[in-house]
Amino acid sequence: MEVKTERFVLNMGPQHPSTHGVFRMRVTLDGEVVMDLEPKFGYLHRGIEKLAETRTYTQIISLTDRLSYLSSMTNNHAYVLAVEKLAGITVPERGEYMRVIMDEMMRISNHLAAIGFFLNDLGASVFTPLLYMYREREKLLDLFEMVCGQRLLYNYMRIGGLSHDFPSEFLPALKRFVAEMPAYLEEYEDLLAENEILLARTKGVGILPRELAINASISGPVLRSTGVKWDIRKADPYSVYDRFEFDIPTGETGDNYDRYWVRMQEMRQSLRILNQAIEQMPKSDQMNAAVPHFLHPPKGEAYGHVESPQGELGFYLVSDNSIAPYRLHIRAPTLINLTALREMVIGWKVADIVTTFGSIDVCLGEIDR
Amino acid sequence: MKLKLEHYGKGLAKGLGVTFRHVLRHRITTQYPEERLSVSKRFRGYRMVWDEERCTGCATCAKSCPQGNIEIVTSTKRDENRYVVEKFEVDTGRCIFCGLCVEACPYDALFYSREYECSTYRRSDLVLSRDQQKRTEGKELSAYFHPEIEENLPAQTLLLDKAGRRSQSLWD
Amino acid sequence: MNNLYPFDNYWAHFGVFAVVVLLFVIAGVMAFIYIERRGFGLFQMRMGPNRAGPWGLFQPIADAIKVLLKEDIVPDVADKVVHFLAPVVGFLPVLLIFAVVPFHEGHGLIPDLNVGILYVVAISSVGVVGVFMAGWASNNKYSLIGAMRAMAAMVSYEIPLVLSILGVVAIAGSLSMNGIVQAHDIPLFLLTPLGFLVFLASAMAEINRGPFDLLEADSEIVAGFHVEYSGMKFAMFYLAEYGHALAMSAIAATLFFRGWEGPGGQYIGILWFLVKIVFVFGLMIWLRVAFPRLRIDQLMGFAWKFLFPLALINLFIIAGEMVGFDGDIPWWMLFVNWAVTIVLVLVFSRAYRLGEGRVEVKA
Numbered sequence: 079m080e081v082k083t084e085r086f087v088l089n090m091g092p093q094h095p096s097t098h099g100v101f102r103m104r105v106t107l108d109g110e111v112v113m114d115l116e117p118k119f120g121y122l123h124r125g126i127e128k129l130a131e132t133r134t135y136t137q138i139i140s141l142t143d144r145l146s147y148l149s150s151m152t153n154n155h156a157y158v159l160a161v162e163k164l165a166g167i168t169v170p171e172r173g174e175y176m177r178v179i180m181d182e183m184m185r186i187s188n189h190l191a192a193i194g195f196f197l198n199d200l201g202a203s204v205f206t207p208l209l210y211m212y213r214e215r216e217k218l219l220d221l222f223e224m225v226c227g228q229r230l231l232y233n234y235m236r237i238g239g240l241s242h243d244f245p246s247e248f249l250p251a252l253k254r255f256v257a258e259m260p261a262y263l264e265e266y267e268d269l270l271a272e273n274e275i276l277l278a279r280t281k282g283v284g285i286l287p288r289e290l291a292i293n294a295s296i297s298g299p300v301l302r303s304t305g306v307k308w309d310i311r312k313a314d315p316y317s318v319y320d321r322f323e324f325d326i327p328t329g330e331t332g333d334n335y336d337r338y339w340v341r342m343q344e345m346r347q348s349l350r351i352l353n354q355a356i357e358q359m360p361k362s363d364q365m366n367a368a369v370p371h372f373l374h375p376p377k378g379e380a381y382g383h384v385e386s387p388q389g390e391l392g393f394y395l396v397s398d399n400s401i402a403p404y405r406l407h408i409r410a411p412t413l414i415n416l417t418a419l420r421e422m423v424i425g426w427k428v429a430d431i432v433t434t435f436g437s438i439d440v441c442l443g444e445i446d447r
Numbered sequence: 448m449k450l451k452l453e454h455y456g457k458g459l460a461k462g463l464g465v466t467f468r469h470v471l472r473h474r475i476t477t478q479y480p481e482e483r484l485s486v487s488k489r490f491r492g493y494r495m496v497w498d499e500e501r502c503t504g505c506a507t508c509a510k511s512c513p514q515g516n517i518e519i520v521t522s523t524k525r526d527e528n529r530y531v532v533e534k535f536e537v538d539t540g541r542c543i544f545c546g547l548c549v550e551a552c553p554y555d556a557l558f559y560s561r562e563y564e565c566s567t568y569r570r571s572d573l574v575l576s577r578d579q580q581k582r583t584e585g586k587e588l589s590a591y592f593h594p595e596i597e598e599n600l601p602a603q604t605l606l607l608d609k610a611g612r613r614s615q616s617l618w619d
Numbered sequence: 620m621n622n623l624y625p626f627d628n629y630w631a632h633f634g635v636f637a638v639v640v641l642l643f644v645i646a647g648v649m650a651f652i653y654i655e656r657r658g659f660g661l662f663q664m665r666m667g668p669n670r671a672g673p674w675g676l677f678q679p680i681a682d683a684i685k686v687l688l689k690e691d692i693v694p695d696v697a698d699k700v701v702h703f704l705a706p707v708v709g710f711l712p713v714l715l716i717f718a719v720v721p722f723h724e725g726h727g728l729i730p731d732l733n734v735g736i737l738y739v740v741a742i743s744s745v746g747v748v749g750v751f752m753a754g755w756a757s758n759n760k761y762s763l764i765g766a767m768r769a770m771a772a773m774v775s776y777e778i779p780l781v782l783s784i785l786g787v788v789a790i791a792g793s794l795s796m797n798g799i800v801q802a803h804d805i806p807l808f809l810l811t812p813l814g815f816l817v818f819l820a821s822a823m824a825e826i827n828r829g830p831f832d833l834l835e836a837d838s839e840i841v842a843g844f845h846v847e848y849s850g851m852k853f854a855m856f857y858l859a860e861y862g863h864a865l866a867m868s869a870i871a872a873t874l875f876f877r878g879w880e881g882p883g884g885q886y887i888g889i890l891w892f893l894v895k896i897v898f899v900f901g902l903m904i905w906l907r908v909a910f911p912r913l914r915i916d917q918l919m920g921f922a923w924k925f926l927f928p929l930a931l932i933n934l935f936i937i938a939g940e941m942v943g944f945d946g947d948i949p950w951w952m953l954f955v956n957w958a959v960t961i962v963l964v965l966v967f968s969r970a971y972r973l974g975e976g977r978v979e980v981k982a
Contacts, residue, residue, distance in 0.1 A: 086760065088760050088761075088764075110764070110768075110915060111978045133513055136511075136547065137511070137513040137545075137547065140513055140543060140545035140547070141513070197911065200911040200912060201830075201832070201833070201911045201912025202909075202910065202911045202912075204659050204663070204907070204908060206466065206662065206663055206908050206909065209663045209664070209665070210469075210663075210664075213475065213606070213664070216606045217605070217606045217607050220487075220603065220605045220606055220607070221605075223486070223487040223489075223490070223603065224487050224488075224489070224603055224605075225489070226489065226491070227487055227489040227490050227491030227492075227546070227559075227589065227591050228491050228544065231543075231544075233545045233546060233547075241546075241550070241592075242489065242591075242592075245488070245489075245597070247602070251605060251607060254607055255607060265465060268461045268462070268464070268465050269461070269462050269465040269466070269909075270458075270462060270911075271458075272457060272458030272461060273458040273459060273461075273462050273910065273911070274456065274458050274459055274971065275459070275830060275910050275911050275912075275913060276458075276911055277458070278913070278914075278917055278971075279911060279912075279913070279914060279917070282977075283977075425977045425978045425979060426977055426978075427914060427915065427916070428764065429833065429912075429914045429915070430914070455964060455965050455968035456964065456968065459909075459910065462909040462910060463905065463906075463909050465909075466662050466905065466908050466909045467662075467905070469662055469663065469664055470661050470662060472664050473664070474660075474664055474665060474666055475664055475665065476665045476666045478666075
């Protein structure tokens with residue numbers, strides 16, 4: 079006897095406790111199994127690319143903060159890199175080291191938040207792992223506040239360097255943080271890395287095949303979890319990354335567990351880079367290059383990209399020798415990573431949509447710009 | 448046949464152990480109205496402080512604001528050969544706290560304030576007038592782009608200093 | 620001891636105890652809400668609520684007042700009668716379980732009911748209907764998914780629950796709750812650890828709590844079957860959830876921890892009972908804090924492939940021991956039982972497989 083079933087359409091709407099922002103998914107379900115998924119975004123569009131055409135080059139830095147708001151230093155860095163390429167400005171060595179230190183601290187802070195929210199979506203009911211990770215993140219945010227006065231949207235990098243030098247108590251505090259962090263990372267792994275429930279929920283779920291990842295130009299930890307060793311810090315080194323020794327962790331199958339594991343290992347590598355950067359940093363005073371107040375770069379175009387915690391963040395800048403750029407385009411890594419969500423989730427259950435979506439680590443500010 | 452044992456519950460037991468260890472640790476909550484944290488010396492926060500004697504009414508700050516939040520109206524005073532600033536209003540409701548105005552002032556006349564308890568009941572109260580922002584004794588200034596006052600400010604409370612001590616009492 | 624039974628009037632005894640049970644449930648639920656929130660704070664290095672009243676003790680009262688004052692919204696397309704009755708059907712069985720729980724030696728509403736534990740099992744199955752009514756009547760796809768999951772899960776976990784209870788009944792030789800408390804000299808969670816583990820897991824799944832709370836998973840289906848409820852009806856579901864937790868803790872304390880017995884048990888039996896209830900609830904909080912959630916097919920697999928065989932084997936072992944020792948198991952058998960438990964858990968873990976669950980979709 080044939081049982082007659084019917085597919086129904088579920089709208090995981092813009093207001094949902096775990097879509098990491100205002101994001102809408104139109105899911106076709108057959109019982110609990112996902113048949114089709116259509117992402118619909120655009121709820122947070124603020125017109126950043128158009129606004130940038132009417133702001134001077136220094137004012138745009140405060141706009142770029144608000145793209146991927148959890149990793150604001152790398153946004154600043156990518157934009158400033160593009161402008162410096164266009165105008166031919168070199169940053170002195172101390173400035174480059176300071177930028178690297180800020181980037182790696184930002185990477186640790188972002189991964190703590192990303193892993194914490196991923197585990198929250200998995201249902202560690204009253205966000206216990208999230209609170210443990212936020213304790214470390216608070217320490218990092220205190221350090222950021224010491225340097226530039228803000229905890230989330232820094233506006234710290236300037237064209238040709240940075241806005242302030244480190245205060246005298248910053249480096250000792252950073253050394254203390256870096257010394258005690260590996261113990262806390264061990265604790266996080268004890269808490270959840272071998273947990274059977276976590277393994278059952280994430281191993282083998284949401285597999286992204288390697289060919290699809292490369293063809294869809296996915297980047298960042300999502301790409302590295304499928305086994306491709308591609309990191310812009312090693313493939314196209316910017317700033318002073320070619321002076322540091324660090325590894326690139328890669329996963330094997332590209333499932334949710336691999337993405338979680340790659341992020342945990344990347345935090346360890348960031349601690350390694352921080353140690354080396356603190357030791358090698360020159361003590362001179364020169365940290366900013368000489369840049370006119372209202373910059374008029376020569377006519378032309380430039381593309382500056384960095385390895386942000388979400389992937390390859392790029393800024394494409396076209397200038398016509400005036401105060402403001404003619405066109406600014408942002409290559410948002412999370413938007414491009416999101417295009418593979420449908421293939422990852424088809425055939426799995428409703429609970430896995432949220433988990434897989436959380437493991438890509440989206441930030442709606444960047445997707446919708 | 449080799450008996451390889453994995454996934455028998457060891458991960459679950461470790462998780463229980465870690466959560467239990469946290470019971471014995473220091474509570475890191477700050478009981479707000481009784482204990483307050485000291486914000487950073489370079490705090491970039493909510494209110495501006497305007498030094499009336501140093502300001503010349505050049506409006507460089509207003510030109511550098513990305514959003515146009517600062518409104519300056521001046522009139523001339525010919526016998527003293529200077530501008531008199533009649534209106535200096537900053538709309539802190541629209542402000543994005545980027546700090547470009549403080550950075551731009553050529554006479555070091557604009558400061559950020561270190562207060563953070565600035566809620567109001569109406570949106571229009573967030574537009575601060577020149578009298579509310581005048582620099583007077585007792586206003587806490589932040590050293591953002593003003594390195595000359597940085598030494599005298601109180602140190603920032605860091606979570607690094609607080610966490611890791613032995614636990615305080617359970618019933619607080 | 621002053622036994623209230625010599626009220627000449629049957630109705631007076633029932634009247635007094637009905638009021639006592641109702642007050643106990645309400646006070647117990649409020650205490651549990653408070654204990655749970657402070658308990659989470661303890662595990663997460665923060666204070667729980669500590670502003671409403673001294674040490675935050677008035678927090679549950681503040682919650683109750685808030686919920687009473689909210690507007691009662693009924694969706695336009697909902698089935699009004701079923702929507703109204705669902706909280707009632709969900710809450711009533713919880714209250715009825717306390718009729719047979721012995722608070723003290725021979726005291727309770729009907730502590731000597733000779734089918735006590737059977738009554739408990741039967742009544743707690745009725746709660747499932749309440750959940751399904753709520754999910755169906757809301758006319759909302761999220762609630763429907765939640766209700767379907769709830770029904771499948773709650774019905775499946777009845778079986779290991781009943782089997783683990785049967786093990787205890789076999790040792791005690793009687794179905795009445797009072798008889799079970801006085802079954803053995805040492806607490807039964809030491810003598811039959813396998814039974815206790817199976818009971819704890821099944822009970823946590825029955826009450827939709829802890830690692831098995833996918834029915835009200837905030838991060839997926841936004842509160843599941845009670846998403847369309849607000850005001851007092853939501854309060855009924857909330858009360859039902861914590862009341863059910865209270866009931867299961869009370870039953871676990873009676874079955875496995877020897878209820879009101881303890882040093883000086885003649886006079887302060889009820890205090891020991893409360894301490895044991897809070898201890899079992901503390902275990903439930905600990906398990907909830909540490910673990911992520913199971914998915915629905917993993918939940919069903921856990922019930923049918925892991926708990927059910929273990930419960931059956933537990934029953935056979937206990938039956939074998941009772942026959943072998945002629946009805947009186949000596950205390951040193953607990954070492955044998957613990958060894959057997961560990962071996963069984965290790966053996967059954969070989970069947971744990973990862974990476975299953977994907978369904979081929981024909982486009």
